[in-house]
Amino acid sequence: MSLALLFLATCFLAYSNGANDNFKGVASLFGSRTCNYRTAISWATVTTFAGSIMSIFLAQALLKKFSAKGIVPDHFAGSEYFLLAVAIGAGLTVILATLTGFPISTTHALTGAIIGCGLVAVGSQVNLAVLGKGFVLPLLLSPVLAIAVAGILYIVFHALRVATGTTKEWCICVGAEERIAAMPQPNSLLALRAVSHPSHLTVDELENCRERYGGNFLGLTSQQVVDAAHFLSAGTVSFARGLNDTPKIVALLLLWKALDTRWGFAAVALTMAIGGLLNARKVAETMSEKITTMNHGQGFTANLTTAILVVLATLFGLPVSTTHVSVGSLFGIGLTTGKANLRVISAIVFSWLITLPCAAILGGLIYCVSKSFHS
Numbered sequence: 001m002s003l004a005l006l007f008l009a010t011c012f013l014a015y016s017n018g019a020n021d022n023f024k025g026v027a028s029l030f031g032s033r034t035c036n037y038r039t040a041i042s043w044a045t046v047t048t049f050a051g052s053i054m055s056i057f058l059a060q061a062l063l064k065k066f067s068a069k070g071i072v073p074d075h076f077a078g079s080e081y082f083l084l085a086v087a088i089g090a091g092l093t094v095i096l097a098t099l100t101g102f103p104i105s106t107t108h109a110l111t112g113a114i115i116g117c118g119l120v121a122v123g124s125q126v127n128l129a130v131l132g133k134g135f136v137l138p139l140l141l142s143p144v145l146a147i148a149v150a151g152i153l154y155i156v157f158h159a160l161r162v163a164t165g166t167t168k169e170w171c172i173c174v175g176a177e178e179r180i181a182a183m184p185q186p187n188s189l190l191a192l193r194a195v196s197h198p199s200h201l202t203v204d205e206l207e208n209c210r211e212r213y214g215g216n217f218l219g220l221t222s223q224q225v226v227d228a229a230h231f232l233s234a235g236t237v238s239f240a241r242g243l244n245d246t247p248k249i250v251a252l253l254l255l256w257k258a259l260d261t262r263w264g265f266a267a268v269a270l271t272m273a274i275g276g277l278l279n280a281r282k283v284a285e286t287m288s289e290k291i292t293t294m295n296h297g298q299g300f301t302a303n304l305t306t307a308i309l310v311v312l313a314t315l316f317g318l319p320v321s322t323t324h325v326s327v328g329s330l331f332g333i334g335l336t337t338g339k340a341n342l343r344v345i346s347a348i349v350f351s352w353l354i355t356l357p358c359a360a361i362l363g364g365l366i367y368c369v370s371k372s373f374h375s
Contacts, residue, residue: 002080002081002084003080003255003256005080005084006080006083006084006087006252006253006255006256007253007256007259007267009084009087009088009091009252010087010249010250010252010253010264010267010268011267011268011271012087012088012091012095012271013087013088013090013091013094013106013110013249013252014249014267014268014269014271014272014275015091015095015271015272015274015275015279016090016091016092016094016095016098016106016275017094017106017245017249017272017275018048018271018272018273018274018275018276018277018279018280019094019095019098019275019276019278019279019280019283020094020095020097020098020103020104020106020275020280020283020323021103021106021241021245021276021322021323022041022044022045022048022238022241022272022273022275022276022277022280023040023041023044023276023280023283023284023287023288024103024237024238024241024283024287024322024323024326024327025044025047025048025234025235025236025237025238025239025240025241025303025306025322025326026040026041026043026044026234026237026238027040027284027287027288027326027330028230028234028288028294028298028299028300028302028303028330029043029230029231029234029299030284030288031287031288031289031293031294031299032230032294032295032296032298032299034227034230034231034296034299035231037281037284040234040284041276041277041280041284043231043234043235043238044234044238044276044280045273045276045277046235047234047235047236047238047239047242048238048239048241048242048272048273048276049242049269049270049272049273050239050242051238051239051240051241051242051243051244051246052242052243052245052246052265052268052269052272053242053265053266053269054239054242054243055242055243055244055246055247055265056261056262056265058243058315072114072117072118072121072122072125072126072127073122073125079255080255081367081370081371082117082121082367083252083255084366084370085113085117085363085364085366085367085370086110086113086114086117086252086363087113087252088362088363088366089109089112089113089116089117089359089360089362089363089364089365089366089367090106090109090110090112090113090359090363091109092362093109093112093113093355093358093359093362094106094109095279096358097351097355098279098280098282098283099279099282100282101282101283101285101286102283102286102347102348102351103283103286103287103323103326103327103348103351104323104351104352104355105321105322105323105324105352105355106245106248106249106321106323107245107248107320107321108321108352108355108356108359109355109356109358109359110248110249110359111356111359112355112356112357112358112359112360112363113359113360113362113363114363115128115356115360115363116359116360116361116362116363116364116367117363117364117366117367119360119364120364120367120368121367142309142313142320142321142324142325142328143321143324143325143327143328143331144328145309145325145328146305146306146309146324146325146326146327146328146329146332147328147329147331147332147335148332149305149308149309149329149332150301150302150305150328150329150330150331150332150333150336151332151333151335151336153301153304153305154298154301154332154333154336154337155336157297157300157301158297161297223296226296226297226300227296229300230296230299230300230303233300233303233304233307234299234303236303236304236307236311237303237306237307237310237322237326240306240307240310240311240322241310241322242269242272243310243311244310244313244320244322245272245322246265246268246269246272247265249268249272250264250265250268286344286348287326287327287330290341290344291327291330291331291334291340291341291344291345291348292330292331292333292334292337292339292340292341293339294330294333294334294337294339298333298337301329301333302326302329302330302332302333303329305325305329305332306322306325306326306329309325310322310325324352327345327348331345
């Protein structure tokens with residue numbers, strides 16, 4: 001029964017993770033209006049699921065790191081009650097952030113839940129040195145690195161665009177407008193008829209104008225090339241996120257020896273996809289519209305930065321947060337263009353700061369309750 005509850009709790013964490021994280025890779029597609037919400041979340045779901053399945057073969061280092069061994073004594077790390085409390089504590093933290101629209105780190109929530117359960121279970125025997133070097137340091141450095149890399153890449157790509165003579169084009173809204181006019185007709189003195197005036201001009205806010213790239217490249221329009229690269233980079237980020245996050249969650253199921261690890265990966269991948277499809281909208285609005293305004297090229301640059309950093313971190317077994325890297329990349333673009341929303345960024349950073357203690361408190365409380373029921 002306890003192992004079945006652990007499986008359900010792990011799936012709940014995976015659902016919460018998908019709801020909070022799945023859209024992050026495609027946020028720039030929706031934010032730059034390259035595609036609509038439905039297309040963006042569908043692309044995110046497919047590519048994230050592919051990354052989750054590939055993590056079976058490519059992310060064994062992270063699978064071992066998040067088993068909690070080395071942080072607390074092995075007999076606690078291998079306890080179903082300890083792992084159950086970690087899964088529920090982290091899952092509750094992530095789903096609460098999702099419902100309020102804040103993009104937080106599942107990695108951070110898991111780390112906090114491990115600390116909270118560990119402090120309740122073994123007190124001072126928690127190896128905080130391992131956490132500092134192997135967990136906290138990468139989590140702190142990754143968004144700073146993402147801001148710097150995104151800013152530099154944007155400057156480089158902007159210079160290349162100018163050097164190749166690729167120009168920007170802006171659209172205006174022109175359309176037909178029907179009006180009722182009096183027209184003389186046979187057998188009547190006067191009749192009413194609907195006529196179309198040639199056109200009308202609509203003036204709108206700058207952010208609602210569509211910016212496109214002019215010129216051609218390899219037989220395609222520059223805009224088609226940028227859009228294709230943008231979709232590819234968004235898919236790469238989502239793939240990398242599935243690759244990086246799935247093993248962290250599956251590690252909670254290693255205790256269940258009778259369960260083939262591959263089935264654990266499949267269950268986590270599936271519930272992660274469902275969570276993204278059903279509950280990603282609020283986080284999508286924050287990531288796509290509130291951090292910074294962006295065009296197609298800027299969105300592509302932010303995605304490319306995130307993909308590079310997350311894939312490298314996964315291959316080296318570093319538990320970085322895709323959330324921190326993605327938000328850092330978007331913020332780096334916003335700082336470079338001067339369009340970053342500092343108020344929203346401050347609120348997001350604050351949510352990051354309280355993620356770990358919130359998960360630690362919830363995890364510790366749940367561990368106490370589960371142990372009392374067991375006793």
